[in-house]
Amino acid sequence: MTLSSYTVELSGLRMRAAMFHGPENIVITEKKITKGIHDAVIKVDACAVCGYDARVYRNGHKKVKPPLVLGHEICGMTLQDINTGYGTIRSGSRVAVSPVIPCLSCEFCNKRQYNLCNNLREIGSTDDGGFAEYVKIPQQIIKSGGLVQIPDNLKSEEGALLEPLACCLNGFEHLKIEPESSVLIIGDGPIGLLHLEISKKLYQAKVAVVGKIASRIQCARSNGADGVFMFDDETEDEVMNFTDGKGANTVIVATGNPEALEFATKIASKNSTINIFSGFPNNNNFFIDPNWLHYNQISITGSFSSTPQMLQNATKLASEGKINLSRVISHRYSLDNIEQAILDTEGFRGLRVIIDKF
Secondary structure (H helix, E strand, O other): OOHHHHHHHHOOOEEEEEEEEEOOEEEEEEEEOOOOOOOEEEEEEEEEEOHHHHHHHHHOOOOOOOOEEOOOEEEEEEOOOEEOOOOEEOOOOEEEEOOEEOOOOOHHHHOOOHHHOOOOEEEOOOEOOOOEOEEEEOHHHHHOOOEEEOOOOOOHHHHHOHHHHHHHHHHHOOOOOOOOOEEEEEOOOHHHHHHHHHHHHHHOOEEEEEEOOHHHHHHHHHOOOOEEEEOOOOHHHHHHHHOOOOOEEEEEEOOOOOHHHHHHHHHEEEEEEEEEOOOOOOOOOOOOOHHHHHHHOOEEEEOOOOOHHHHHHHHHHHHOOOOOHHHHEEEEEEHHHHHHHHHHHHOOOOOEEEEEEO
16 A cells, blocks of 8 residues: 555544543544554554553643543554565554654763653644544654564553553663672562563573562462562562662652652662653652662662663563563453543553453
8 A cells, every 4th residue: 555545534524532621521422534645544442441541641741731542551553565674564563652753862862761752742742643433653763763563462452551661671771780680679560570580581680579569469479579578667668678688779669659759768778770650740859868778879760761772672571472461461341441441540440451342
């Protein structure tokens, strides 16, 4: 199919979409598909609900200007041959989508650190996302390699979770984990469980998970955690016992609960690294004693989103069976039930929720 015939075919086409109009206001409606001549459109097969989507639904976000379609963890099918600059993806192929829309001209884009783009836009935040029948893929994503073909042995719902897996891999780029070293993951949700699987399978670490939801803690235990702890007044002592009184060599904060930040500083060992993976509510202050950092030689690092290269790495790991994404999927809903899907995510019911019927 030529580019011109593809454009004609889409002209005037309408789709069903979950339009976010502001806090607690999301409506299923019909929307016209619009695209630039160098953009593409894919048919959405599955889109996962992230905690970010739930926070935007409840409170809005400075990046999100309604009306807008949320959803950035996307697996879809191409409707035309797409020349990515890294090869051609044929029409009818399933792809995972990097939601990062880079400017391709700033200092970070020149280093292919697209997630740090100075002029960053994002599918599902500044541009319409995947809670719809179709999603437009801007040319910047295509040029940066942000469409990654999914092999046949991965289900579409697993393909939707390649994006959060890539984000986790980005976090590990900032960590130095040796075999048998101790890793403490604060957060028992699907992201925490992905961090657990990466730590165990790729780094052979001794891993503990701290959380607040009994069913999720049980999932962490079933998925191979060496220690699991409910977050309460006794947790600090339990973690110190788990680490033989030394504290954790690596601490990953995989929850937006502000209490996790202070707790991380209490159980980090000397010469340790704390990775702040999750975003936090606005106006949240995190105070650190500089002498504690200095004399204990502590490193604190943040990580945000991922790059197309990490999305490729995530696809390889999942397709080779080294990471099992199906373990973190608990609910599947149609687009008509998007609000319930968001409420389940917000209420920590189950693990990852997937929209798979449009």
